[in-house]
Amino acid sequence: MILEVRAVPPFMKNGYIVGCPRTLEAVVIDPGDEVDEIVEAVSARKLSVRHILLTHAHLDHITGVAAAKAAFAVPVYLHRDDLFLYERVVQQGAMFGLPVRPQPPVDHFYDGSSITFGDFEVKVHHTPGHCPGEVCLQIGPKGAAGEHLFVGDSLFAGSIGRTDLPGGDYDVLMRSITGVIFALGNNAIVHPGHGPDTTVGRERASNPFVVEYLAGK
Numbered sequence: 001m002i003l004e005v006r007a008v009p010p011f012m013k014n015g016y017i018v019g020c021p022r023t024l025e026a027v028v029i030d031p032g033d034e035v036d037e038i039v040e041a042v043s044a045r046k047l048s049v050r051h052i053l054l055t056h057a058h059l060d061h062i063t064g065v066a067a068a069k070a071a072f073a074v075p076v077y078l079h080r081d082d083l084f085l086y087e088r089v090v091q092q093g094a095m096f097g098l099p100v101r102p103q104p105p106v107d108h109f110y111d112g113s114s115i116t117f118g119d120f121e122v123k124v125h126h127t128p129g130h131c132p133g134e135v136c137l138q139i140g141p142k143g144a145a146g147e148h149l150f151v152g153d154s155l156f157a158g159s160i161g162r163t164d165l166p167g168g169d170y171d172v173l174m175r176s177i178t179g180v181i182f183a184l185g186n187n188a189i190v191h192p193g194h195g196p197d198t199t200v201g202r203e204r205a206s207n208p209f210v211v212e213y214l215a216g217k
């Protein structure tokens with residue numbers, strides 16, 4: 001599997017490219033302020049992007065959607081429950097004092113079916129709590145379990161997503177992490193929206209927020 005990640009200030013949000021080495025078809029996940037670097041990496045790798053997939057619609061994860069759509073001319077996917085955030089991208093920017101342009105309409109809402117590119121498949125798991133429409137994108141070869149999890153801001157190496165923004169809910173988030181993401185197996189590699197990769201097994205054993213939650217259940 002081809003995997004590229006880029007992040008730029010101020011948010012240092014990870015934008016991902018995942019590609020099929022045989023067909024060179026790819027998906028772009030959460031294009032934000034690093035979208036120019038993403039477009040450059042796609043071109044350097046001679047990839048053909050088929051889908052733009054969003055884990056959720058917070059500002060830092062969507063500011064590059066318009067540029068990505070202009071570059072690749074492919075559909076944009078989001079969970080319906082985050083549409084209210086997506087439509088308020090300009091206001092989200094104003095909260096940070098950042099001028100942000102409106103983004104193009106969402107083309108598809110995730111509907112439970114898999115999304116494919118080349119020999120690979122994306123399974124979409126609804127993981128609300130950090131915001132109402134967050135998803136975990138599970139990627140692997142078609143027909144396999146999929147060991148790469150793109151979790152947005154629900155789970156980080158040693159931390160969890162904040163739940164004090166509109167639509168956030170701590171108990172819902174902890175159920176998403178321990179009930180949905182953890183069910184995908186200890187060996188699964190977690191690619192968070194910010195910071196380094198980790199694994200389900202490592203977070204289950206040592207993430208202080210998770211350990212405290214599981215101890216209190």
Ligand SMILES: [Zn+2]
Pocket residue numbers: 056058130153
């Ligand atoms: Zn977020």
Ligand SMILES: [Zn+2]
Pocket residue numbers: 013058060061153193194
């Ligand atoms: Zn973020």
